[in-house]
Amino acid sequence: MIGFNNVTYTYPNGMGVFNVHFRILPGEFSFLIGPSGAGKTTIIRLIYMDLLPDKGEVNVNRYSSKKIRKRKIPHLRRDIGMIFQNFNLLNDRNLFENVALPLHIVGYNKKEIRDRVIAILIEVGLEDKAYEYPWELSGGEQQRACIARGLVKDPDIILADEPTGNLDPSTALQIIRLLERINRKGTAVLMASHNYRLIKELGHRFIEIKNGIIQSR
Ligand SMILES: Nc1ncnc2c1ncn2[C@@H]1O[C@H](COP(=O)(O)OP(=O)(O)OP(=O)(O)O)[C@@H](O)[C@H]1O
Numbered sequence: 001m002i003g004f005n006n007v008t009y010t011y012p013n014g015m016g017v018f019n020v021h022f023r024i025l026p027g028e029f030s031f032l033i034g035p036s037g038a039g040k041t042t043i044i045r046l047i048y049m050d051l052l053p054d055k056g057e058v059n060v061n062r063y064s065s066k067k068i069r070k071r072k073i074p075h076l077r078r079d080i081g082m083i084f085q086n087f088n089l090l091n092d093r094n095l096f097e098n099v100a101l102p103l104h105i106v107g108y109n110k111k112e113i114r115d116r117v118i119a120i121l122i123e124v125g126l127e128d129k130a131y132e133y134p135w136e137l138s139g140g141e142q143q144r145a146c147i148a149r150g151l152v153k154d155p156d157i158i159l160a161d162e163p164t165g166n167l168d169p170s171t172a173l174q175i176i177r178l179l180e181r182i183n184r185k186g187t188a189v190l191m192a193s194h195n196y197r198l199i200k201e202l203g204h205r206f207i208e209i210k211n212g213i214i215q216s217r
């Protein structure tokens, strides 16, 4: 589903990720773990092809970083749900509208949008908050809203970049449990985190990165 073949990406300042090699199978749940600055976000950006490698190849589903054309990148991203740490919710739209946004972009009709958004809000436990605005929600609720928005397209991969970073440990664990539930329905999940304590006991695979170099996979 995701394959990195000896991938190097260097930012102009010389930082980046070097000779990265790993594979993620359909339906897998993996953590990408490493300290701040290790290269986790860089790896995630390489997966959704926001960055393209200087060397090596990234494969995601049937797309290759070596062959993909710019206008095909949105197609690749249709199958990927992205969840970011800083929420990225639009403050002038309520929760329903925020979650519906990816469906408008893909061109669903009104009824389909309504049905799907309500189903996803129930899934993440926010059905009562559908008509509230992001600034009326707690951090954990905003993060769940973000997950709802990432899920609404029914992706086959979820990329979660430090989705628990701003949350207290019990809310953070709740978010992980939610991702696990989604994963059990068949969606592959890759979650980046620097919080080793939070995730070490959970029994999932770890891909460990330090200074841009994979330490274990
Ligand atoms: N746009 C950029 N330009 C230059 N250097 C960058 C850029 N983005 C990241 N870097 C550098 O590349 C390295 C890896 O950064 P990356 O954002 O992938 O780390 P990270 O593991 O996600 O860290 P964090 O846990 O703090 O989010 C860091 O040294 C960082 O300073």
Ligand SMILES: [Mg+2]
Pocket (backbone or CB within 6 Å): 040, 041, 042, 161, 162
């Ligand atoms: Mg990061």
